[in-house]
Amino acid sequence: MARGEELSARYAIGIGARSGVDAQEAVALIWKAREAYARDPSPARGRRWPSRQRGSDEGSPSRRRLGADPHPTSLREATFSHEWEKEWGAEIALFSIEAKRGEAGLHDAARLLNLPLVFLPLDRLLARKDELLTRSPRVEALTGVGSVAEAAALVGAGAGSRLLGPRLASVGVTCAIARNALEEAP
Structure with missing residues (x-):
């Protein structure tokens, strides 16, 4: 989207990424989050995300690993936004931090998913930092925000929005919705 263009989505997917992010990795994690949230769409109320992965319920959440995906990538990408809109009747967009505007992998992921991509200024993410469910000390030291994905999702969904659960993470990408x-219920 053009600089300064605003978009507020009923469902906002926040993306955090390391430099050189791979579009396929981002798409796989977004798809995994979409499937998980579709199973349990109620907003998180300070509880842990239900996960099949072992991990502590205290302190920092363990990284969720991407398992083998039974869906062919091209089919998954082609049907992502259509299926979400059909199942949830939702307007959906991707959101990230302005500093990642030059990341080709994020632009490619948005194109593959046929979703708009909006870059947000850091000050808007900082305004929602107290509402985050998880925090990365490394990301917080770099940006002042504990989770770019969670903060971007909250800002993208608008005032009073709620996370559906803590972010999911892969090696180079984080995702939250x-x-x-x-929006009362999906």
Whole structure:
């Protein structure tokens, strides 16, 4: 999207990424988050995300690993936004931090998923940092925000929005989804 263009989505997917992010890795993690949230779409109320991975319920969440994906990539990418809209009747967009505007992998992931990609200024993410469910000390030291993915999702979904759960993480990408405050249920 053009600089300064605003978009608020009913469902906002926040993306955090290391430099050189791979579009396929981002798409796989977004798809995994979408499937997980579709199973349990109620907003998180300070509880842990239900996960099949072992991990502590205290302190920092363990990294969720991407398992083998039974869906062919091209089919998954082609149907992602259509299926979400069909199942949830949702307007959906990807959001990240302005500093990642030059990441080709994020632009490629948005194109593959046929979703708009919006870059947000750091000050808008910082305004929602107290609402995050997880924090990365490394990311917090770099940006002042504990989770770019969670903060971007909250800002993208608008005032009063809520995270559907803590972020998911792969090696180079994090993903979180927030729901607009006006949206009662999927």
